[in-house]
Amino acid sequence: MHRPGMISIWFFIGALLLIYGLLICGAGIYEAVTPPTAASIAEANLRWEGVRNLHAGIWWGGLLIILGAIYTIKFAPRKGN
């Protein structure tokens, strides 16, 4: 889609991923430094014990930050674009 003045969809996607990355990475760091909160029996039994050691929130959030930043910068609306 190339219309004069129209912001690229990839910019919207990049911006959302960047914000999501910050939130998820932040939540992952918080989860890593604080003890787990009490969960319902079903939830506790369902979860895989080993998942806490993977720190998935931190690196997945980090990946979203990198992807989001690249797309936000590359497709940012500019004058004359």
Add this chain to the structure above:
Amino acid sequence: MLQASSRLLSLSSVDLAIIVLYFIAVLGIGFYLKRYTKTGEDFFLAGREMTAWVAGLSFLAANLGSLELMGWAGAAYQYGILAAHWYWVGAIPAMLLLATVMIPFYYISKTHSVPGYLKLRFGEPARALSAFSFGFMTVLMSGINMYAMAVVLQVVLGWDIYFSIWVSSITVAVYVGLGGLLSAIFNEVLQFVLIWLGALLVSIIGLVEAGGWNGMVARIHANYPGQNFTHLWSTMGSFKDNPMGIHWVAIVFGLGVFISMGYWTTDFLVVQRVIAAKDLRSAKLAPIIGSAFKMCVPFIVILPGLLGLAFLPKGFLVAENATSVLHPFKYDYVLPIMMARYFGPGLLGLGITALIAGFMSGMAGNVSAFSTVWTYDIYRAIFRKNAGDAHYVSVGRWCTILGVLVSIGTAYLVMSFKSIMDYVQALFSFFIAPLFGTVLLGMMWKRTTPAGGFWGLLAGTTSSIGMFLWVKHDPTALRYIALSPNAKDMAENMFRALWSGLICVTVTVVVSLLTKPKPESELTGLVYGCTPIPSEGDMPVYKRPIFWAGVVAAVFVAIQIIFW
């Protein structure tokens, strides 16, 4: 043993913030794009300015509804890797056929819709039959998707079912009503990215827990000795040897030829995204890009189902029609349940957003296609032929709201009469297989006449309905439809499509040979042999759609061999 509760998970404030941000983003995009949606071409065909990538991702995202995501993950838990047939043999050849053979006729004829092509090729009766059946079934399917998602959110998160239905559908109505297909497509690309980023991590962490693919297969074999959930073709020689109770003939010819090609090449929900491309090369590349990603979708849909077989206690998930106080979770809940197993705060919000995005992309696809077909192929064709462009855009906006309201009504109806789900899904299949026969003959054979097209389509559809009613009335009739006493429900659907498609083709050919064909001058732009197709001869090989179609086909064959 896991204890069952009426609500499996609770979301943290970060999760809720992620979900709320998603709703703000899709609505914001809708409001932003309204200023670019002024003409009918903008509203119904996104100005025909989409790049191949945007059209291709949107083409695939419109198909990734909630039934597609959660339903097929559930099917993988029930049937194992056989469910992947719906993503591979049941999609890739059809998408490549659309790209390499059929797109030029849709694109060069400048039709607004698939029923519009039928009008140009076969006349008004064929268009009317196709437009009414498509419009009616599209909004009903949208309502079923809505109900399916709301039930999962209710059971897994404890959300009120009415709240889920109204909030998500009003959001879709607002952004599609404001920006039409342009807004639907842009949001579908966003939703496609979110679906992948939200669901992919389940498979990655699951494979880490299992110690890789071989570790997962070993666990499944240990949990279900004597059953084969991990081979794609080797158990298809007999109905008795696989959990689906199906034969390879049904998968290859019923699913791979008639159902899949019927859906991917004639269902306007997906075709609309492709004919919105900016030029013929982009329109051809769009389904090829979509097919490359479609081949990967089992990684986020089928694999979580297999991981459920490996790690969830036996009997934790039960069939849709089973009722148990101890086990309230159905097969279709396996994807959110695996998210609950692996995701912490933040990631869980992203995972739930992926499910909601899947639902909304499917619904927006249905509603935008409904709005176009209703406005151009029913309202303009029957009620008001010569109104101005602005009038039709206004009708399109109102149709969007009407489509959403009918979808909500269907969801309420399904809540009261759950068996409607089976009927509506069967109804949808009644039209798909015969329509493929009609459109393909119309595009490829000059001799096909308007009467042949109409009567072939009608005969194929009514024979499909007849076979469905026969088995409903007398379940033992399944042995005749599917050619085996060991066949199960899934085999019936495939064989019914096969027979109805063949009946459609036979009747079309016979009636065409008995009636007068259109002169060739009226077939220009519509039929092979009468349509000049722009040459790609001056283009480097690596830029030609046919080259990339070949690459996708080669990878597809390799995957079949690897998982044989």
